[in-house]
Amino acid sequence: MVLHGESCGKFDIKSPAEKFFISFTDDINSTFDIISKEKITESVGWEKKTVTLSLSGNLVSDSYDMFKATITVTPREDDADGGHVLWTVEFEKTRHDVEDPVWIIDILISYLKETDENLSNI
Template identity: 35%
Template sequence: MQSSLVGKLETNIEIKAAASKFHEIFKHPHRISNISPNFVQSCELLQGQWGTEGSVIFWKYFLDGKHSVSKELMEVVDDKNKSLTFKVIEGDLLKHYKNFKFILKTTPKGSDQQGNVVQWTLEYEKPHNGIVDPHSMIQVLIKVSKDIDIHLINTP
């Protein structure tokens, strides 16, 4: 039996910071390298404007102990639902996957006192079954999200 080459991984992370503030950090991600330097080295805008659909962002980050790069198209910006979609258009992930998307959605858990939930979804297609699912990328996203949460709750 052959496993599917199209995959999807999801994780939910509870945060204390406001959903709108967390959403804004990834809409304008140039500060993430200062907030989570153990995982993100830099993030720069190559085309368009921060926080707008069609903009192109270049990331330098660590994955599995290696320096990695990714050029991503900000495909969807949904402020109402606090959702963003980044499509990888160049970089190290495309050495292993035919296509790769990051989908981020931040939702209130209930009242403000109950916190919020960050949901990361990775959608990808592998060229063959010998490629592992990107569990290590999910682990990085969890750690970066927790770093951002700590930063936001400690910043007035």
């Protein structure tokens, strides 16, 4: 089993990309509310609408030497509302018997989709 891994995906959003990105970055720490004792380090690239999150703390550091998520939001090309979210998660396990961090990735994707849904209903 490999210690270093990566997972990525893309999905469409209904809300305007700019509005989605601002909402997500304004509320960045609640992305991982469920992981209560984790520290989130972030960097935000406003021009390219990219956020990079690095997690560290009890739950993550016991199993992963590194956990980094990068989220990029792009508007639709036809100037209509909506856009695309591209997410990439990189991780390095502390040992071979540690599972891939699927549950953390699921929390992130659920949060992003919920953010879009909430913004679409405004």
